[in-house]
Amino acid sequence: MKKQLFGVLCLCVGIPFVYQHFKWHTLNQSHVYLPARGANYLTEEAMRYGTIFVPSLLAHPTKSRIYLKHVYKVYNVGDQVEVQIDLYDMNGNRKKTGGDFLRVWMENPERATSVSGRVADYNNGSYTAVLKAVWPGRATIKAFIAARREEIVLSYMIYQKHSGLWTLFAEYRANNLTNATQCSVTQNNYLEKEWCNFTNENDGYSYYCKKPKIKQLTCDTWSHAYSSYGIYTLNTTERTIQALSVADPKDGILQSSVTVSVKGASSGVDLTAPTTPCSKVPSVRTWQQESPNGFFVKNKWHSLMCTDTLSRTADAYRECLKGKTLWLHGDSTSKQFKDILHSILRFPSHSDAHMPSTETDFKHNFSVSWHAHEEPFYHGGRHYHKSANQGQQVMMDRLPNTTKDIVVLYMYVHFTLVHPDVFRRHVQGLVPSVKNLLARAPNVTLAVRGPHAFFRHSEAIGMLSYWGLLYANIWHEAFASLQHKIVYLDFWDLTMAKPSRDCHPAGDTVKEMVHLMMSLLCFRK
Numbered sequence: 467m468k469k470q471l472f473g474v475l476c477l478c479v480g481i482p483f484v485y486q487h488f489k490w491h492t493l494n495q496s497h498v499y500l501p502a503r504g505a506n507y508l509t510e511e512a513m514r515y516g517t518i519f520v521p522s523l524l525a526h527p528t529k530s531r532i533y534l535k536h537v538y539k540v541y542n543v544g545d546q547v548e549v550q551i552d553l554y555d556m557n558g559n560r561k562k563t564g565g566d567f568l569r570v571w572m573e574n575p576e577r578a579t580s581v582s583g584r585v586a587d588y589n590n591g592s593y594t595a596v597l598k599a600v601w602p603g604r605a606t607i608k609a610f611i612a613a614r615r616e617e618i619v620l621s622y623m624i625y626q627k628h629s630g631l632w633t634l635f636a637e638y639r640a641n642n643l644t645n646a647t648q649c650s651v652t653q654n655n656y657l658e659k660e661w662c663n664f665t666n667e668n669d670g671y672s673y674y675c676k677k678p679k680i681k682q683l684t685c686d687t688w689s690h691a692y693s694s695y696g697i698y699t700l701n702t703t704e705r706t707i708q709a710l711s712v713a714d715p716k717d718g719i720l721q722s723s724v725t726v727s728v729k730g731a732s733s734g735v736d737l738t739a740p741t742t743p744c745s746k747v748p749s750v751r752t753w754q755q756e757s758p759n760g761f762f763v764k765n766k767w768h769s770l771m772c773t774d775t776l777s778r779t780a781d782a783y784r785e786c787l788k789g790k791t792l793w794l795h796g797d798s799t800s801k802q803f804k805d806i807l808h809s810i811l812r813f814p815s816h817s818d819a820h821m822p823s824t825e826t827d828f829k830h831n832f833s834v835s836w837h838a839h840e841e842p843f844y845h846g847g848r849h850y851h852k853s854a855n856q857g858q859q860v861m862m863d864r865l866p867n868t869t870k871d872i873v874v875l876y877m878y879v880h881f882t883l884v885h886p887d888v889f890r891r892h893v894q895g896l897v898p899s900v901k902n903l904l905a906r907a908p909n910v911t912l913a914v915r916g917p918h919a920f921f922r923h924s925e926a927i928g929m930l931s932y933w934g935l936l937y938a939n940i941w942h943e944a945f946a947s948l949q950h951k952i953v954y955l956d957f958w959d960l961t962m963a964k965p966s967r968d969c970h971p972a973g974d975t976v977k978e979m980v981h982l983m984m985s986l987l988c989f990r991k
Contacts, residue, residue, distance in 0.1 A: 506587040507935040508565045508615070513622040519703045522556050524614050524710075525566050527720045529554035532570075532609045534724055541599045543730045543737050547572070549583075551593040551609050551720070561591030565615035567932045569919060570595035571963050572605045572726075581761035582962035583607075600737040600761045600770075602730030609720045610921070610965070613932040616707050621928060624698065625885035631928035632844050632883050633697045636662070636675035639689040640682065647676035648697070651842050651888050664688065664841075669857030671892055673841045690851055693844040695927055711928050715921035715967065736763060737770065744772040744985040752954040752986065753942060759959050760982075767960055767978040769985075776985040780811050786988035787832035789870060791824070795837040795858050796876035799969060800915070802976045803874075803983070804836045810980070820845055820854055837861065842888065843880050859899035867906045872987055874955070875900075876915040879969045882933045889937055893944045904951050911987055913953040914941055918961040918979075923968035931969070934958065953990070955983050 535548040551568060553561040564587040573580040583597035597607065624631055634649040653661050653674040661674045662685035677685060700708065730736075739760075751771065760769040768774075776782055792807070794800045801817070808815040808825075817823035817836065820843075824835035838850075840857040858875055865871060875896060881889040903910055917934030938958065945952060957979050964975050971979065 506564075506585065507567070507932065508618060512565070513619050519616055519620065519707060521703060521706050523559075523561075524555060524616055524707070525553040525561055525611050526556040527611055527718055529556060529558050530609075530611070530720050530722075532607065532720050532722050532724055534726070535594065539725075540727045540729060543599055543602055543728055545599045545728075547597045547599055547607070547726055549595050549597070549607055549609075549724050551595065553591045553593070553611075563591065563615065564589035564593075565618065566593075566611060567613040567618065567930075567935075568593055568595070568609055569612045569962055569965075570597065570607065570609045571965070572597045572599075572607045573963075574601070574603060574605050577601065577603065577763065578765045579605075579761065579763050580963040581758045582959045584757045598737070598758050599726070599728040600758065601763065602728050602736070605726050605728060607724040607726065609723075610715065611718045611720070612919075612921070613930045614707075614710065617710055617930065618932055620704055620707050621930065622885075624696070624928075628696065628698045630842060630884040631696050632693055633695070634675075634693050634842060634844065635691065636664075636688050637690040637692065637849055638678040638680075638683040638687040640684075640687040643680055643682055645678040645680045645683050646692075647678060649673065649675035649691075649841070651884055662688065667852065668855075669840050669860055671840050671857065671895060688852060690849040691841070691843070691845060691855070692849045693846060708928055711922055711930060712924055712926070713922060715965070718922070736768070737761075739768065739770050739773050742772050743775040744769060744982075745775065745987075745989045746991075747772045747986070748950070749953050750950045752956065753945075753949040755956050755959075757959050758963070759956060760963075762963055762978075765964075765974060765978075767982055769982065772985075774981075774985045776981070776988055778981055782988075783807070783811055783984060784827075784830045784832065786984060787830075787834075787872075789831055791833040791835055791871045793835050793861060793871060793873045794876070795835070795856075795861060795874075796839055796915070797843070797879050799879055799918070799971070800874070800876045801836050802970060802973075803980050804834050806973065806976050806980050807834055810977075819848065820850055822854060822856070835861075839877055839880070840892070842884050844883060857895070859896055862896075862899040862903045865903060865907060865910065868909070869907050870909045870911075872911045872913070873903075874913045874915050874983070874987075878915075878917045878934065878937060879929070881937070882929055882931070886933065886936055886940070889933075890940050890944075893940050897944055897948070900945075900948060900952070904948070911953075911990055912951065913955050913983070913987055914945060915955045915983075916941060916957060918957045918966075918971060920961065920966045920969050920971070926969065929969060953986050955986065957982070 530553045532551045570583040583595040586594045629650040629652050635646050637646045664673045794803050813827040820838050822837040826833040838855045917937050920931045923929045
């Protein structure tokens with residue numbers, strides 16, 4: 467009983483678990499971990515024990531404060547700028563625990579410039595953000611409460627109890643009969659006889675659905691899949707906290723901000739990148755980037771890891787893709803890449819929502835392919851045939867030894883709705899096929915697309931980009947032995963610097979993401 471009460475009532479002190487590569491940094495307080503990119507995140511151990519859900523104790527953007535840690539306000543290009551954020555609740559009381567996910571960026575709207583910052587958590591309600599002055603002139607530093615600690619812990623509790631934040635369904639069809647049942651990526655052993663085991667149909671990843679209630683329908687008659695928002699009971703306070711995930715992002719930006727002046731060696735000179743062309747950067751280097759790894763100027767992304775030598779033209783892209791298929795399997799945010807490429811390359815797309823699509827430009831001899839990844843995949847209300855989903859390892863195993871294709875592995879958004887262990891298993895499941903493909907197809911180009919950041923989806927309740935911090939680390943751990951052969955496409959800083967309203971970045975942002983991908987993958991030896 468004592469342990470159970472602790473799980474319900476304690477206000478946990480989050481133990482910050484940081485990105486794989488970190489530095490010690492002295493910040494006028496005790497030493498803290500400053501992550502090499504992004505922000506700190508709570509360990510699953512810290513989340514597992516719950517927290518007190520009291521809306522009035524949540525971090526409040528109008529009460530919280532951001533300010534410079536040093537008295538001077540004039541910096542040189544290349545300098546670090548340190549700000550402190552102190553969080554307060556709606557009653558004006560200082561928060562005493564950490565674990566809130568803050569995103570901090572610096573911008574100058576007049577020049578359409580912006581850059582993201584790294585955030586360190588002191589676990590006492592205070593945070594330090596470190597940014598780099600990358601352009602001369604004035605800049606404003608802003609902070610956004612992207613996910614409150616209570617939101618994160620509530621999501622984790624739902625993962626553990628209900629398998630996922632939303633509900634998956636299987637539809638069984640035969641002899642003009644139909645019946646739909648709930649599905650899950652986990653199964654209680656004592657209910658084994660009540661469930662259909664669709665692990666094989668899900669390309670080896672655990673997936674279970676309740677057996678149809680109509681006797682004439684069997685597990686073999688599973689035909690279609692769809693989903694809805696979560697079917698589970700929350701109390702009033704929990705519903706209030708979960709509803710924050712679809713709140714207007716403007717309500718989460720701190721009202722206070724910081725303005726600084728930056729001097730350059732000469733007027734208009736921004737921070738420059740190394741002269742190494744992006745196509746010649748060693749693959750392992752792409753896994754070791756530190757924030758900020760780039761910044762926006764006039765809405766164009768400028769990498770700080772390498773020099774972009776790829777022309778932003780259809781002809782350059784076509785030359786890169788000639789004789790190849792570009793595989794962009796994953797979810798709708800990878801389909802956005804395909805759609806942008808169709809626009810740039812000026813060849814028509816006939817894709818239909820989540821239906822698989824491989825389209826070929828016969829004149830210029832290349833193809834672009836998209837396929838929805840395996841379950842869990844939340845299709846929404848439309849009923850898709852189960853063949854609409856496929857594990858990316860299936861695609862890789864089918865490629866011939868002579869392939870010169872470009873393969874971009876990607877999973878993210880749909881996995882923010884299930885327990886992190888599910889994502890971990892699915893990422894680890896790709897490794898054997900990756901190793902096999904690299905061993906037998908020396909001319910293939912392989913990449914892993916990492917998570918991107920977003921504000922708050924207007925409709926997708928419970929979806930938080932916070933989990934991208936943890937998932938980036940999972941990719942790094944699973945592919946640690948392969949990083950010298952595979953490019954990591956790190957879009958976290960790019961989407962932290964250019965906020966997106968929901969999980970689908972705006973078209974101009976996707977265009978910059980696509981060009982960064984092409985600059986790193988095209989003509990790579």
